[in-house]
Amino acid sequence: MTIRARGRSFLALILSPEAPLKDWLAGLDNHMQRAAGFFNRQPVILDLGLLDEHTEGLAGFQQELRQRHIHLIGIEGADRHWQALQTWEWPIELQGGRPSGPVQLPEEEEKAPPLNPIKEPLIINRPVRSGQSIQNPDGDVIILGPVSSGAEIIAGGSIHVYGPLRGRAIAGVDGRPHARIYTTKMEAELLAIDGFYMVAEEMPAEPIGQAAQVYLEDEQLKIVLLQAAVIKN
Known part of the structure; x- marks a missing residue:
């Protein structure tokens, strides 16, 4: 028997919520009303790097996103051991995306790396x-x-x-x-x-x-x- 494996690349949106989460969600609702269906079928990565473990409303934030039919394929920028995140369901960790991981800022000004050439x-x-x-x-x-x-x-x-x-x-x-x-x-x-x-x-x-x-x-x-x-x- 031949076992076949194929790769498939997906584009994902990255959401980076800011505190206070109540105001951020209100802004998200406003955008979703103006762009109805924008998040439909869209894979989303949630970046919590602008929040901390004491952010008000963080414990129920994942459920708030689910109620808005936002499909998370990844969560980054936070420690899953935070008390507020204990009830969260964590997607399988994604690696190898573009871009990936933290970027080390140079101490001296350098020219930005060239973009990948258009194919x-x-x-x-x-x-x-x-x-x-x-x-x-x-x-x-x-x-x-x-x-x-x-x-x-x-x-x-x-x-x-x-x-x-x-x-x-x-x-x-x-x-x-x-x-x-x-x-x-x-x-x-x-x-x-x-x-x-x-x-x-x-x-x-x-x-x-x-x-x-x-x-x-x-x-x-x-x-x-x-x-x-x-x-x-």
């Missing part, structure tokens, strides 16, 4: 339907067709949609703020570049239904008509 783009030659997630954490994603509401595109580089973009587009996930999102018809539920995001209710009216591009400027997403962007450049 070949992932080309999808069909519509992306609701519930589907297309991911290419090491390069661009090119969709030759529409992206339905409830679908998700995640790219380490830029995202190009040659059709209506009605789902979620998340670009520059590997720390690339210069990534962009392009579509021939902007109707997105959520847009994000390098961790900064905008939901449909926050988008300006002018680009909706038009060919548009999205870029990051001063830590804010900008959406402009594609024709205007070509003239400007």
Whole structure:
């Protein structure tokens, strides 16, 4: 008998709660109302590094997240022997993720290490339907067709949609703020570049239904008509 083993890589969101937890949860609820379904099916790593064992509300914090349907695949930044964490259920410890472990800050200024080079783009030659997630954490994603509401595109580089973009587009996930999102018809539920995001209710009216591009400027997403962007450049 041949035993086969295959690896599979997943992108995970990292949540770093701050005290007071009551206020942080209220802020989370506000974000979830504006970006309904954003955490659906998303693996999440909980980083407790900004908290300590005496943080008020820590004992029941995991249950608060479960009630919000947030699926934890890892917990880091805390000692599981803390009294407040004794009733928590701990996922299997994850190792080998990117990034992983503490980073030693240099005593003298050094040049930042180069990013991993962008690899070949992932080309999808069909519509992306609701519930589907297309991911290419090491390069661009090119969709030759529409992206339905409830679908998700995640790219380490830029995202190009040659059709209506009605789902979620998340670009520059590997720390690339210069990534962009392009579509021939902007109707997105959520847009994000390098961790900064905008939901449909926050988008300006002018680009909706038009060919548009999205870029990051001063830590804010900008959406402009594609024709205007070509003239400007």
